[in-house]
Amino acid sequence: MDKAVAALLLSVGLHSLGAAALDNGLAITPQMGWDTWNSFACSLNETVILDAAKKIVSLGFRDLGYEYVVLDDCWSAGRNSSGYLVPNKEKFPNGISDLADKIHASGLKIGIYSSAGTMTCARYAGSLGYEEKDAAVWASWGIDYLKYDNCYNQGEEGTPKLSFDRYNKMGKALNVTGRPILYSLCNWGVDGPWNFAPTIANSWRTSGDLSNVWDREDVNCPCQEKEGIDCKLPGYHCSVMNVLNKAVYYPSKAIPGAWNDLDMLQVGNGGLTDEEAKAHFSLRAALKSPPLMTNVMTKTDAPTLSILQNTAVLAVSQDPLGSSANRIWRYYVDDVDSNGKGEIQLFSGPLSGGDQLALFLNAGSEDRNMNASLVDIFWEDGADGTAQQIGYSWDIHDLWANRMSNETANAIINGMASGSNGTMNMTAMGGARKVxxxxxxxxxxxxxxxxxxxxxxxxxxxxxxxxxxxVAMLRLRQQNNKDEL
Known part of the structure; x- marks a missing residue:
């Protein structure tokens, strides 16, 4: 292995550092896949990975675009005498290269994890100071994706320049290998990565770690609206609403090839109600946050499958225009309101082909009717843009109205989906992704x-x-003919 890695380093050593990761041709739409951490943490191993990959294929997730299988923390056994990372032999008896071959043979891609520090967050060997060696060994194994964390960073943060330099080292090292490796930067929103990461990475975490909870006050995850708390702290135990309300301030930073990452999906992990899980999934699609599943794939149930395989919502996530929705307004509702305590928000944004997304979020504790004028929905177009809509009608499409039934989802889970009764089967789902x-x-x-x-x-x-x-997630399409005024 050492000789192979040394040969690879020598072969790429004469290459220029190449273009920034943004120009690596990857993540033209937000990357999709599955990550081990939320369900397995340090209990990952070869069997866990291969079982998950098998389900990703057999349940039709691969055909919908979920293509990356990411090994998160705890996969390594440290460094050998030459300074190269080696995998844990008990967890991966056949090595990562062999595992990568098997993942690739199933039509999927493989990802790996490290930290831009001396140790990873679980205190395994980090990559700070070893960027070229680590990138080279991953490339030699056939790795397609790197999630790069921020633990034990030796204090190399506190200004955007410090964080940029530390993460740019790995970006350059990945480019030097000559292998296309998607670069997912994970510094928890420290030093405003949305201002520098688009030039060096394919995605960047916008805030602290997301917990499997809808909305909960937690001093460990400071909220931007709280006085007397340093909201620059990334935190952990962050709720879905906390992470959302921090990410709404920089949607324009996301562009094709480089995306705001609101952390991995919690759909199917048991902490969210069905409505909360639908809202969580919908908001990530609207804001173009990469949809990485983290549920136990071998235990996927019907409601989980029908959310994660809602192709109308995925079409928003994977829309080729690559434009994130903007929050147009936000109102608080107090206890005296008959509709219950909470907040309501409207998100809107353009989709390809002239369509428009309108997403109503009801974070309150009671059901409610919500409304918005077309001036609201097209607010980002400005006065001229909204004026141009006068005289036209728009068809409204509900992206959750055609949600897959539990009967159909269970047929897919049990390997019995035939499509003979008009329901979606594997072939139909693959066809949906193609368009x-x-x-x-x-x-x-x-x-x-x-x-x-x-x-x-x-x-x-x-x-x-x-x-x-x-949420109510609506797609507006302008009718062909102008209405009579």
Missing amino acids: YSQVPLPSSSKELMGSKVGSVKASGTVTAHVKAHG
Whole structure:
């Protein structure tokens, strides 16, 4: 192994450092896949990985675009005498290279984890000072993806320049290998990575670690609205709402090839209600946060599968325009309100083909009717843009109205989906993924457009009934003919 790695280093040593990771041709739409950490932590091993990969394929997730299988922390046994990382032989008796071959043979890609520090967060060997050796050995194993954390960083943070330099070292090292390796920077939002990471990485974490909870006050995860708390601290035990309300301030930083990462999905991990899980998944799609599943794939149930395989929502996530939705307004609701305590928000943003996304979020404790005018929904277009909508009608498509039934989901889980009764099967799902990038999406495809639930003129209002801790996710499409004024 040492000779192979040395040969690789020699072969790439004459190359220039190459373009920034943003130009590596990867993550043109937000990367999709599965990560070990939330369900397995340090209990990952070869069997866990291969079992998950098998399910990702057999349940149809691969055909929908979930292509990366990421080994998170705790995979290594430290460094050998030559300073190269080696895998834990008990967990990976056949080595990572052999595992990568098996993952690739199933039509998937493989990812690995390290930290831009002396140790990883679980106190395994980190990559600080070993960037070229580590990148080279990963490339020699056939690695396609790196999640790069921020633990034990020797104090090399506190200014954007310090963080940039430390993470840029690994970005350059990955480029030197000549192998396309997606670079997922994970510094928890310290030093504003959205300002520098787009030039060196394919995605960057926007805040602290996400817990499997909808909305909970926790001093370990400071909120931007709290006085007397240093909100620059990344924190942990962060709730879905906490992470969301920090990420709404820089949606424009995300562009094709480089994405804001609101941490991995918690769908299917038991802590969220069905409405909360739908909202969590929908908001990540709207804000273009990479959808990485973390549930135990071998225990996937019908509600989980039907959320993660909602192709109409995934079509928003994978929309080729690559434009994140913006928060248009946010209102608080107090205890005296008959509709319960909480907050409500409206998100909106353009989609390819001239479509528009409108997402109503009801974080309150009771169901409610929510509404917005087209001026609200097209607010980012400015006065001229909204004025241009006058005289036209827009069809409204509900992206959750055609959610897969539990019966169909269970048929897929049990390997019995045939598609003979018109429900989606493996072939249909693969076909759906192929047209994520079609412009415009076919109106007749309920799998990609949801169900048409109405229309609205420029002077009208879009109204939706939104359940507590839920969302209404709507796709607006302008009708072909101008209405009579």
